[in-house]
Amino acid sequence: MYRLIYRSEPTAPLNWEKVREILIQSEIKNEERGITGILLATKHSFLQVIEGKYEKVNKLFMKIVTDPRHHNIQLISFDLIDSRLFSGWGMKGLGLFDFNNDEAKMLKQKYGEDNEDIHFPLESWQVLSLINDLKMVRGLPDWRH
Numbered sequence: 001m002y003r004l005i006y007r008s009e010p011t012a013p014l015n016w017e018k019v020r021e022i023l024i025q026s027e028i029k030n031e032e033r034g035i036t037g038i039l040l041a042t043k044h045s046f047l048q049v050i051e052g053k054y055e056k057v058n059k060l061f062m063k064i065v066t067d068p069r070h071h072n073i074q075l076i077s078f079d080l081i082d083s084r085l086f087s088g089w090g091m092k093g094l095g096l097f098d099f100n101n102d103e104a105k106m107l108k109q110k111y112g113e114d115n116e117d118i119h120f121p122l123e124s125w126q127v128l129s130l131i132n133d134l135k136m137v138r139g140l141p142d143w144r145h
């Protein structure tokens with residue numbers, strides 16, 4: 001089992017509707033391929049974690065890289081793992097678009113700020129730490145409801 005993490009920039013500013021479209025498109029396909037993960041989005045960045053079998057993760061990443069909805073893709077890590085962090089459903093999604101509260105301030109202090117968005121880190125341990133913090137302050141909601 002492998003875990004791939006990358007960061008990218010959307011070709012146009014993001015909103016939740018656009019992220020949701022990707023999630024709807026991805027969810028069933030990912031489940032069929034045994035892929036799980038999470039997609040984080042701010043107005044100007046994507047950060048995605050993809051977990052699954054080596055070939056499946058590779059193939060999906062190749063597809064995602066050519067998607068015109070984003071560019072400047074930066075691979076953060078591609079690691080052999082013992083178990084998944086995001087079992088449950090195909091692709092969890094978290095949009096970080098309305099950051100005006102204390103939790104946001106705390107996260108920006110800890111991870112930095114980019115264009116008024118929270119900064120997505122470039123090291124995998126920091127990414128996992130950020131996701132863990134988000135889990136605590138926001139939970140990982142079921143975006144379908």
Ligand SMILES: Cc1cc2nc3c(=O)[nH]c(=O)nc-3n(C[C@H](O)[C@H](O)[C@H](O)COP(=O)(O)O)c2cc1C
Pocket residue numbers: 022025026027029030039046048060063064065066067069070091
């Ligand atoms: C940021 C981002 C994340 C994506 N994540 C996934 C994903 O997890 N699974 C997926 O099937 N497609 C994902 N896509 C969509 C793929 O790039 C591509 O559009 C889709 O897989 C096309 O599938 P098809 O060639 O089978 O029609 C993502 C696209 C973007 C821009």
